[in-house]
Amino acid sequence: MQPRGMSCAEINWDLSKVELWEHLLPGEPRVARKDADEIEEDVDVERDKHLDMPASYVNEIQIHSLDFERRYPQGSKTIFYKKIKVELYAPYFQMDGLIQRVTIYADYEYTTPVQCYEKYLNRSDCLTESRRDFDTDTVTDFFEKDRSDHCKENNRLFLILQKIIEKYHRNEEIPACKDVAVREFAMIENEIRIKFHYDKDRSTRATRTFIKPPMADRGDRLVFDPAMTYGYNPDPTALPEKSLDLFYNLDKHLKDEDYSTLCVRDAETEIMGFLKRRIDENSNPQLAISLFDRNRIAEMGESGVDAVKGPNQRHDDVAREVDPLGPYLAQIGNPAYISKAEAYLLRDECLNNFKQLSIDKANYILRIIEKHAAELEKMQTLLTQSVDLPKTEEDQMLAKINEISFNVHVLETYLNRHRDLVPKRYKILVDRLQQNPYLQVLQK
Numbered sequence: 001m002q003p004r005g006m007s008c009a010e011i012n013w014d015l016s017k018v019e020l021w022e023h024l025l026p027g028e029p030r031v032a033r034k035d036a037d038e039i040e041e042d043v044d045v046e047r048d049k050h051l052d053m054p055a056s057y058v059n060e061i062q063i064h065s066l067d068f069e070r071r072y073p074q075g076s077k078t079i080f081y082k083k084i085k086v087e088l089y090a091p092y093f094q095m096d097g098l099i100q101r102v103t104i105y106a107d108y109e110y111t112t113p114v115q116c117y118e119k120y121l122n123r124s125d126c127l128t129e130s131r132r133d134f135d136t137d138t139v140t141d142f143f144e145k146d147r148s149d150h151c152k153e154n155n156r157l158f159l160i161l162q163k164i165i166e167k168y169h170r171n172e173e174i175p176a177c178k179d180v181a182v183r184e185f186a187m188i189e190n191e192i193r194i195k196f197h198y199d200k201d202r203s204t205r206a207t208r209t210f211i212k213p214p215m216a217d218r219g220d221r222l223v224f225d226p227a228m229t230y231g232y233n234p235d236p237t238a239l240p241e242k243s244l245d246l247f248y249n250l251d252k253h254l255k256d257e258d259y260s261t262l263c264v265r266d267a268e269t270e271i272m273g274f275l276k277r278r279i280d281e282n283s284n285p286q287l288a289i290s291l292f293d294r295n296r297i298a299e300m301g302e303s304g305v306d307a308v309k310g311p312n313q314r315h316d317d318v319a320r321e322v323d324p325l326g327p328y329l330a331q332i333g334n335p336a337y338i339s340k341a342e343a344y345l346l347r348d349e350c351l352n353n354f355k356q357l358s359i360d361k362a363n364y365i366l367r368i369i370e371k372h373a374a375e376l377e378k379m380q381t382l383l384t385q386s387v388d389l390p391k392t393e394e395d396q397m398l399a400k401i402n403e404i405s406f407n408v409h410v411l412e413t414y415l416n417r418h419r420d421l422v423p424k425r426y427k428i429l430v431d432r433l434q435q436n437p438y439l440q441v442l443q444k
Contacts, residue, residue, distance in 0.1 A: 066295050085110055092296075096285040097123045124286040125278075141278070149274060156275070162188050164260050170197050177206040177233055185257045192253045204234045210250050212257075222251055324350055324429060325436050340441050347433055347442070354429055358422045365415045369408055376404045 002011055002020055015021050071077075075093040079086040087101040100119040106112040116132040129142040141154040164185040171179050176199035184193040192210040199205070208231035213222065224247035231241075289296050328346045329335070338346070379401050383394070433439055 069295075080110070083108060083110075091121050092287060095287075096282075097121050097127075097287050122287045122289070124288045125281040127281070149277075151274065154274070154278065161261070161264060162186075164257070164264065166260065175199075176202075177235065177238065181205070183253070183256075185260060192250075192257065194253075199234070202234050204232075206234060207232045208249075210253060212254065218254055222247075222254075224250065323436070324432055325438060329438065338438055338441070340444075343439050343441050347439055350433065351426075351429065354426060358418075358426075362415060362418060365411055365418065369411045369415070372404055372408045372411070376401060376408065379404065 001022070012020050015023075070090045070093075072088060072090060075090040077088045079088070083105045085103045085105070087103075089099050091097075091099060093099075097120040098118060099121045100117075102117040103110075103113050104115045106114050113134050115134065118130040118132075120127050120129070126143040126145070126147045127141060128144050131140045131142075132138070139156045141156075143151055143153070145152075164187075166183045166185075168180050168183070170176075170181075176197045179197045180194055181197040182193075182195040186193060190212045192212060194208040194210075196206040196208075209229065211228045213228065217223065224243060226243060226246075229246055229250065323329075325346060328350055329338075332338075332342070379397060383389075383397050383401070386394075389397075434443075
């Protein structure tokens with residue numbers, strides 16, 4: 001021991017010195033046993049054990065998994081902070097999968113919302129978070145992976161197309177005064193503005209602006225007027241550009257603008273289709289249930305196992321709308337008409353692929369079952385061979401065995417359901433192929 005009157009700076013803090021420090025836990029200090037074998041060390045530790053923790057005076061707390069998942073009284077809780085209201089919900093409590101909503105207000109009476117942050121869980125459309133700004137009336141949605149359209153973020157704010165700006169890298173094979181760096185199509189001002197790249201040892205760069213003619217005067221009716229363009233060249237010795245070259249450049253830029261505008265419109269069409277789908281997803285939100293959700297699988301029963309959606313089954317509704325013959329027609333260029341021999345080949349290939357996919361799916365489930373069964377057998381053998389196993393470890397092993405047994409039961413039910421549905425799905429596929437316009441040639 002060390003004198004009580006010593007300061008912290010004077011105390012020797014080397015805990016390995018037993019003459020200075022008294023060790024309460026068995027097996028300490030370990031440096032004194034560094035040369036002993038692991039088995040002998042455990043025996044020595046048990047022999048030196050002289051301090052037992054008192055047993056708990058209360059019984060083990062048993063909480064059902066559903067009660068633990070509910071988390072809050074009646075499944076929800078609201079907390080008020082300074083100008084902030086926080087709403088918390090248990091999983092599956094809200095029909096849309098909402099688990100948290102944080103609303104920021106401008107006043108202390110919580111009447112004028114400014115921003116709102118929402119978090120979601122178990123959404124089949126992969127929605128995880130939504131942010132809304134009430135001042136700008138914009139909503140931004142965030143998604144996790146596994147969406148069929150691979151969307152990660154969606155901002156619901158759309159404006160009128162006012163300008164298109166294109167930027168280009170430097171092409172060393174073209175003079176800087178001819179190499180376009182930035183091209184801007186200004187729809188409101190009805191102009192095409194071009195900025196060229198900087199030349200070496202130049203602090204300014206060439207520019208060119210075209211005033212677009214009316215739509216009726218474009219194409220074959222395009223007539224060039226020198227007043228339709230003006231520009232700047234930092235080289236004072238450069239020759240003025242010819243009117244014929246300017247005419248060809250104007251015609252090229254007008255055609256490029258039409259193509260760029262068409263690309264933007266195509267993107268808008270794709271976005272509108274995406275927004276329509278998001279409206280359907282928000283109007284009828286679907287929650288995904290794991291195959292290993294013990295409580296909800298039991299509530300749904302065996303007949304509901306097939307309705308459970310896993311990570312790769314979140315968009316079955318989209319898959320049902322796809323033409324089963326579409327991928328095979330795309331391989332041959334989507335012709336308007338196919339011969340009878342081609343129809344036979346496409347039909348057989350489609351049916352054979354369905355059979356192979358069904359077999360692969362069943363084999364995949366079987367491999368998972370075998371893996372879980374091997375783990376279950378290992379755990380059971382370990383439990384039976386263990387002697388004087390502490391009760392806590394035994395309870396943990398029994399809980400693990402029960403969990404694995406439940407997972408095996410769910411997978412076997414899912415496999416049996418898959419085997420029962422394959423013939424029905426095969427018949428539906430055959431009927432759809434018979435009704436396909438491309439395969440009507442087989443009926444003749």
